[in-house]
Amino acid sequence: MQPDSGTETSPKRPLSVGKKSGSRNGVHSSETSTIARLAFLVMLMLVVSFFAFYTIYWIVRCIHFIGAMRKLDTRRDSIIAVGQLGNSVLSFNVVSNSMLLRS
Numbered sequence: 001m002q003p004d005s006g007t008e009t010s011p012k013r014p015l016s017v018g019k020k021s022g023s024r025n026g027v028h029s030s031e032t033s034t035i036a037r038l039a040f041l042v043m044l045m046l047v048v049s050f051f052a053f054y055t056i057y058w059i060v061r062c063i064h065f066i067g068a069m070r071k072l073d074t075r076r077d078s079i080i081a082v083g084q085l086g087n088s089v090l091s092f093n094v095v096s097n098s099m100l101l102r103s
Helices: 029-085 087-102
Strands: none
Touching: none
């Protein structure tokens, strides 16, 4: 049987197996989700990199702090040792320096 010449029928397209419905502008939703996953991965890697570099920054700061504390401890110990020498040794040193300056 032939259809009437006045009515047009379009041939039915077979459904493709790999394509999902809801495609827009030739981009399929599976590709969109791949792009979204890639963008999420990039953002995640940026956040992880930020925290890694921030942790390294604080480790270096702590190492510098420990070195500075060691220097302060040695200075404090030397000041305590000088204080224990007594006034007689310090006054002798001052007197001997003033005698050297006069000559």
